[in-house]
Amino acid sequence: MKNLIMTSAALALTAGMALADGHSVVRMGTEGAYAPWNFLNDAGEVDGFERELGDELCARAELTCEWVTNEWDSIIPNLVSGNYDTIIAGMSITDERDEVIDFTQEYTPADPTSFAALSTDVDPAAGVVAAQTGTIQAAYIADQGWTLVEFATPEETLAAVRAGEADAVFADDSFLAAALEGQEELVMLEQQVTLGGGVGMGIRESDTELKDAFNAAITSMKEDGSLNALIEKWEVASTFE
Amino acid sequence: MACYLTTGKHMGFYVSFGTVLLLLAITAPLALSFGFGGAMAARSPFAPLSWLGKTYIAIVRGVPDIAFFLFFVIALDQGIEVLRHYAKCPDWPDTIRQGNDFIVCQQAKMPLGAAPQWVHETYGFMIAVFTFAIVFGAFAANVIFGAMRAVPKAQLETAEAYGMTRRQTFWRIVVPQMWVYALPGLGNLWMVLIKATPLLFLLGVEDIVYWARELGGTKTPRFTDYPHGDWRMWYFLVLLVFYLGFTRVSEIVLDRIMRRLTKGQATAAGEAQRKAAA
Numbered sequence: 158m159k160n161l162i163m164t165s166a167a168l169a170l171t172a173g174m175a176l177a178d179g180h181s182v183v184r185m186g187t188e189g190a191y192a193p194w195n196f197l198n199d200a201g202e203v204d205g206f207e208r209e210l211g212d213e214l215c216a217r218a219e220l221t222c223e224w225v226t227n228e229w230d231s232i233i234p235n236l237v238s239g240n241y242d243t244i245i246a247g248m249s250i251t252d253e254r255d256e257v258i259d260f261t262q263e264y265t266p267a268d269p270t271s272f273a274a275l276s277t278d279v280d281p282a283a284g285v286v287a288a289q290t291g292t293i294q295a296a297y298i299a300d301q302g303w304t305l306v307e308f309a310t311p312e313e314t315l316a317a318v319r320a321g322e323a324d325a326v327f328a329d330d331s332f333l334a335a336a337l338e339g340q341e342e343l344v345m346l347e348q349q350v351t352l353g354g355g356v357g358m359g360i361r362e363s364d365t366e367l368k369d370a371f372n373a374a375i376t377s378m379k380e381d382g383s384l385n386a387l388i389e390k391w392e393v394a395s396t397f398e
Numbered sequence: 399m400a401c402y403l404t405t406g407k408h409m410g411f412y413v414s415f416g417t418v419l420l421l422l423a424i425t426a427p428l429a430l431s432f433g434f435g436g437a438m439a440a441r442s443p444f445a446p447l448s449w450l451g452k453t454y455i456a457i458v459r460g461v462p463d464i465a466f467f468l469f470f471v472i473a474l475d476q477g478i479e480v481l482r483h484y485a486k487c488p489d490w491p492d493t494i495r496q497g498n499d500f501i502v503c504q505q506a507k508m509p510l511g512a513a514p515q516w517v518h519e520t521y522g523f524m525i526a527v528f529t530f531a532i533v534f535g536a537f538a539a540n541v542i543f544g545a546m547r548a549v550p551k552a553q554l555e556t557a558e559a560y561g562m563t564r565r566q567t568f569w570r571i572v573v574p575q576m577w578v579y580a581l582p583g584l585g586n587l588w589m590v591l592i593k594a595t596p597l598l599f600l601l602g603v604e605d606i607v608y609w610a611r612e613l614g615g616t617k618t619p620r621f622t623d624y625p626h627g628d629w630r631m632w633y634f635l636v637l638l639v640f641y642l643g644f645t646r647v648s649e650i651v652l653d654r655i656m657r658r659l660t661k662g663q664a665t666a667a668g669e670a671q672r673k674a675a676a
Contacts, residue, residue, distance in 0.1 A: 181512040192621045200406030238500045312615040338618045363499045
């Protein structure tokens with residue numbers, strides 16, 4: 158037992174030193190347009206589940222973090238060219254993305270994706286489906302061979318259905334649930350699909366120290382139940398067992 | 399309502415109007431000087447310099463703005479970092495390109511990773527200004543190049559007859575007279591530049607389009623004190639009024655300058671002005 162504590166202390170120390178050398182400030186890249194995951198609050202600051210999660214992770218990993226917003230479209234290219242150090246933007250872990258960047262372990266489990274439409278009797282397979290470009294949802298619709306229209310922002314996918322440009326919108330259940338709150342126009346369809354391997358933080362492939370630091374912090378949050386508490390607070394996903 | 403319009407987000411929106419105006423205020427003279435330099439180079443009797451000027455004009459004019467903005471900005475940013483990397487970390491063991499990753503040592507980062515956010519934003523803004531200046535400078539160079547050639551030959555011959563050197567002829571005869579020929583083209587460019595400012599958004603600068611989209615988006619009561627539906631149309635209407643107003647004012651100012659420049663010129667308009675006065 159004593160040995161274990163010593164090794165983990167030594168590990169923490171070397172990790173801390175390596176990080177002090179590599180990153181004095183860790184820049185956290187997010188989209189800021191995907192409530193409840195990440196959005197800009199009334200004061201214009203990044204807020205939401207991932208803001209709270211990211212701040213906690215940084216505190217546990219003893220990192221100084223700064224928040225940056227970036228368009229979803231170019232969020233991966235800007236990470237690999239070094240404009241920020243992590244992507245924390247509700248990004249599902251997929252094989253295609255994993256070829257370009259690395260992911261930490263997932264901080265929310267893989268969750269159902271839902272359809273929303275103007276009425277419950279819409280059949281997405283027969284109609285036009287709106288999804289945000291570069292998402293697993295867009296890829297899924299394209300793979301099914303259904304008719305897909307892509308938009309740069311989540312907001313536009315909803316507007317497309319309201320305007321009749323698309324018959325249904327396909328997005329994370331938690332996002333749709335939050336967006337449909339307090340309005341009667343759009344309704345959720347019963348059909349659901351489970352996609353991706355959960356949501357994780359994207360990190361440059363060469364940045365293994367940072368990945369390890371965040372992995373350790375996520376593990377510790379999973380173990381003491383604070384991650385589940387956060388997930389429940391923001392209603393972003395199902396909790397870990 | 400008053401509270402709604404004074405949220406931190408709205409302050410960001412108002413400030414972004416200043417960003418756009420500042421961009422124009424810096425870019426216009428910079429682009430003009432690039433244009434002047436380009437035109438002078440293109441006219442140079444020294445062949446390599448002339449090729450350089452002509453190549454600059456042809457390449458930048460030929461590449462679509464958006465492609466230029468997407469490619470050039472990243473290339474410029476990475477180019478600066480590579481140079482700094484070689485200067486500051488000569489004994490760095492790793493290569494800069496590792497698969498997809500672009501990695502320079504921390505001291506070579508532009509701006510430094512530890513720099514506050516406003517430094518990052520200012521740097522992004524300066525890169526944007528520089529890119530706009532290069533693009534619009536090429537068009538301006540073409541306009542000015544043409545305008546210099548439009549100055550009547552008789553004027554140059556007279557200057558020569560008076561014993562002026564090439565340099566004297568250029569600065570005392572060509573440059574003062576060419577503006578009247580250049581202004582219509584430059585005025586057009588100014589209008590296009592105003593309308594091109596939303597491209598800032600492509601460069602990651604939070605401009606008025608970014609904020610209009612963000613503020614106009616649907617807000618549900620859970621995440622804001624001021625929930626509303628899709629108000630993007632109204633915010634974009636504000637932008638429409640802003641741009642129309644701004645271009646109208648520009649037109650009026652350009653008209654005034656044109657009248658001033660025409661005075662005493664050997665052009666049809668100058669002649670008409672002289673007759674009206676007489």
